[in-house]
Amino acid sequence: MEELERVGARVARIRKQRGLTQVALAKKAGSSVSMVSKIEGGYASASSQLLGAIAQALGVDTTVLTGSQDGPEQLHEMVPTIRRALASVDLYDPDAGPEQISVLRSRVVELNSWRRATKYRKIGLALPDLVEQLLIAGREYGEPAYALLADAYRASNTLAHKLGYADLSLTAMDRMEWAARRSGDVLLLATTHYLRAAALARIGAGKQALLLLDRTMTDIEPFIEADRDAAAVWTALHMRAGTIAATLADSAGSQQHLDEAARVAESVGNRVVYETTVGPANVQLHAIAAAVDLGQGGKAIRIAKTTALPGDMATERRTHFHLDSARAYLLNRNPDEAIEELHQAHALAPEHFRASTTVKTALQTAAAQQRRASYGLRSLANHAGLVD
Known part of the structure; x- marks a missing residue:
């Protein structure tokens, strides 16, 4: 399963080509030497x-470490269309009349439900026309239309993020912030910063x-x-x-x-605010992810259990729970349990599974830890679009 033996080996090879030690790479990346060593050795995802x-830190694009952008082909085919939808905020037919705001709101509600359910193909098909309609509506209805456009x-x-297009993700964030500012909603604007922070971190600007x-x-x-909604956004910012x-x-x-997120989340409750999952349960999910990236596999597993x-x-959030649990088990050198968690993630969200870089790196790490790739691992590799 040569395609599964990638990320750690690539990090090590490029590090050596740059003349860097693991200590030097960890310092440049702001990570720990232990974590860099575990990633290179196939002990951490x-x-x-x-x-x-x-x-x-290595001076390369993330895709150089993870391989080509090999998510679902039908999703990648939509990328040029999505680029056009994001290309401008003022190039639309000036004579076109807007749809009723109630109709547009229903369409956005449906779009949001697809996003939370990881129905990415449906999002790609609907976005270009909807964005154009909302831009026209912004001229007519003002703030309510811009909130929907955000x-x-x-x-x-x-x-864009799920398919690995960092540039397109940042463009989308620029557009979202532009629309949020025109919505007049301070909390919506804060939510855009919650998302932009993740986009910045994914390009090494933590x-x-x-x-x-x-x-x-x-x-x-x-x-x-x-304001309970303000408290909810506050918890999201601290989780991030x-x-x-x-x-x-x-x-x-x-x-x-x-800790601050957990403190305030108790009064917020488990719910969705500004299309963002908040509450005590989601704080736990973020704590699992944080523990894994700190190299604390045992702690992450205890939280997960x-x-x-x-x-x-x-x-989307349930899938992340299983993916981060898998990463925790890999950190504890338990690939069999990790594969079980990955099966759960695939069953929940096949499109997300196929597109996710996290899935691919987890599978690569599991392959490095198994002396001989199991049938379950090979099956998941096929589902993820990796060559067996």
Whole structure:
């Protein structure tokens, strides 16, 4: 299974070509020497954010470490269309009349449901026309239309990120922030920063991402006592900061952010606010991811075993739970349990599984740990589009 033996070996090869030791690479990436060693040796599966930091330190694009963008072909075929949808905010037919705002709202609600359910093909088919209609509606209806447009741009960011197009993801974030500012909604704007921070971290700009999050938290802190939605966004910002700090090997900072998120999440409850999953359960999911990126596999597994996922939690978040649990088991050198978690992720979200870089790196790590690839691993590799 040669296609599964990639990321760690590539990191090591490029590091040596750059004349870097593991110590030097860890310092440049803001990670720990232990984590770099484990990734290279096939004992740890890096998150997309940690891989972004390592790629930046090596001076390469993340796809050089993970391989080509080999997600579902039918999704990649939509990328030029999505690029056109994001290319401009003022090039539409000036004589076209807008659809009714109620109709557009229903279409965006459906789009958001597809995003949470990881129905990426449906998103790609619907986005270009919907974005154009919302741009026209913004001219007529103003703030309500721009709020809906921000959600549409968020869906385009999701698709771009899942398929590994960092440039397109950042463009989508620019558009989302542009629309959010025109919506007049401070919390929607803060939510765009929550998403932009992740996009920055994926290209190795974790420190800048934390600065953005800190600034945004300062902006909305005055509202969190009186406004439950503001408190929900506040928890999301701290969750994001907790996971990004973990990729920078800042264990104390990560824990501080996650503790604050957990404290406020108790009053927020498990729900969706501004199309973002919040609440105690999602804080637990972020804590698992952070523990893995800090090299704390045992801690991550303990958290996972005590986490109860709400029945109505979005498929996307449930899938991340299983993927990060798999990464935790790999860190503890238990590939069989990791493969079980990956099977769960595939059953929940086949499109996400096929497109996800995290899935591919986890499979590569599992292959490195198994002396002989099991049938289950080979089956998952085929589902992920890896050559067997």
